[in-house]
Amino acid sequence: MLPPFSLVIPAFNEAERIGQSLQTAFAYLQIASPGSEVIVVNDGSTDATCEIVCEVFAGQDAITARLLEHSPNRGKGAAVREGLLAATTPIGLFSDADFSTPIDEAPKLVEPIAEGELDVAFGSRALDRTLIGHHQPWRREQGGRVYNLIVRVATGLPFWDTQCGFKAFRLDVFRPVLNRAKTDGFGFDVELLYLAQKANLRLREIPVRWNHFEGSKMRLVRDTANMLQEIATLRWRSG
Numbered sequence: 001m002l003p004p005f006s007l008v009i010p011a012f013n014e015a016e017r018i019g020q021s022l023q024t025a026f027a028y029l030q031i032a033s034p035g036s037e038v039i040v041v042n043d044g045s046t047d048a049t050c051e052i053v054c055e056v057f058a059g060q061d062a063i064t065a066r067l068l069e070h071s072p073n074r075g076k077g078a079a080v081r082e083g084l085l086a087a088t089t090p091i092g093l094f095s096d097a098d099f100s101t102p103i104d105e106a107p108k109l110v111e112p113i114a115e116g117e118l119d120v121a122f123g124s125r126a127l128d129r130t131l132i133g134h135h136q137p138w139r140r141e142q143g144g145r146v147y148n149l150i151v152r153v154a155t156g157l158p159f160w161d162t163q164c165g166f167k168a169f170r171l172d173v174f175r176p177v178l179n180r181a182k183t184d185g186f187g188f189d190v191e192l193l194y195l196a197q198k199a200n201l202r203l204r205e206i207p208v209r210w211n212h213f214e215g216s217k218m219r220l221v222r223d224t225a226n227m228l229q230e231i232a233t234l235r236w237r238s239g
Contacts, residue, residue: 002107003114004035005091005168008083010076011040014097015047017213021099022056028103030062033110037064041083044073077188081178087171090114096165098213105208109168112204119173119201120193123166123208124159133211147228154231155194159205162189166208173201187230 007025011018022038029036040053050067057065068082084092091113093106101123109121125132126148135141144163151162167189177199183191196203 002033006087008094010079012043041079043079075184078184093168101166120203123164124161126160128207
C-alpha cells in the first residue's frame with residue numbers, strides 16, 4: 001500500500017483523454033493508495049475539459065478530488081506549481097494528462113521519498129529505452145536528446161531526461177523551490193530541478209515505462225525555442 005500522495009494533473013484542452021485518465025487514476029488509487037487526492041488544474045481550456053472533469057469527479061466519492069481553474073491559459077509550469085502548492089499530503093506527484101507514464105509507475109517515485117531516501121524523484125525515458133513502448137516521431141525524439149544535452153551543458157544538471165512529465169516531490173522541503181520558480185512554459189521542469197539542486201535537495205532520475213500518444217500541446221520548433229530562452233533566463237537570474 002502506497003502512502004497518501006497528491007496526484008496533480010495540468011490540463012489544457014484535454015477533453016479527448018482527461019476522462020479516461022481520471023477513471024484510470026481513481027481505479028488505481030482506490031486500491032493502491034486510498035488516502036491520496038487528485039488535483040486537476042484546468043489551464044484555461046477552451047474545450048469541454050472542465051465539464052468532463054466535473055462529470056468524472058461527480059461519479060466517484062472514494063478519492064478526494066479538486067478542480068482548480070486558470071483563466072486565461074497561463075502555461076503548464078504555472079498549472080503544475082499551483083497544483084503542487086495546493087496539495088494537502090506530504091508527497092506531490094505531477095503527471096501529464098495522457099498518462100504517457102502509466103500511473104502504476106508511481107511507486108518508483110513515491111516510495112523512495114516516503115522512505116526518506118529522496119526529496120525529488122523523477123521519471124526518465126533516457127536511462128532505459130527498452131521501457132519505451134511507442135516512441136515519439138524520430139524528429140521529436142532527436143530534438144529532445146539535443147535539448148537535454150544543451151540543458152546539461154548550460155545548467156550543470158547531470159540528468160539525461162528533464163522533460164518526462166512524471167515527477168514527485170517531498171513537499172515540506174520543496175515548497176520554497178516552488179515559491180521561487182518563475183517559468184510558466186514547458187521549460188519549467190528544468191527550473192524546478194535546477195533550483196532543487198542548488199537548494200541541496202536529494203534528487204534521483206528513475207527509469208519508467210513510457211508511451212507516446214498523439215495530441216501533445218507542444219509545438220516542436222516554437223516551443224523548443226521558447227524553452228531554450230527560458231534556460232538562458234534561468235542562468236541569468238541565478239548569476
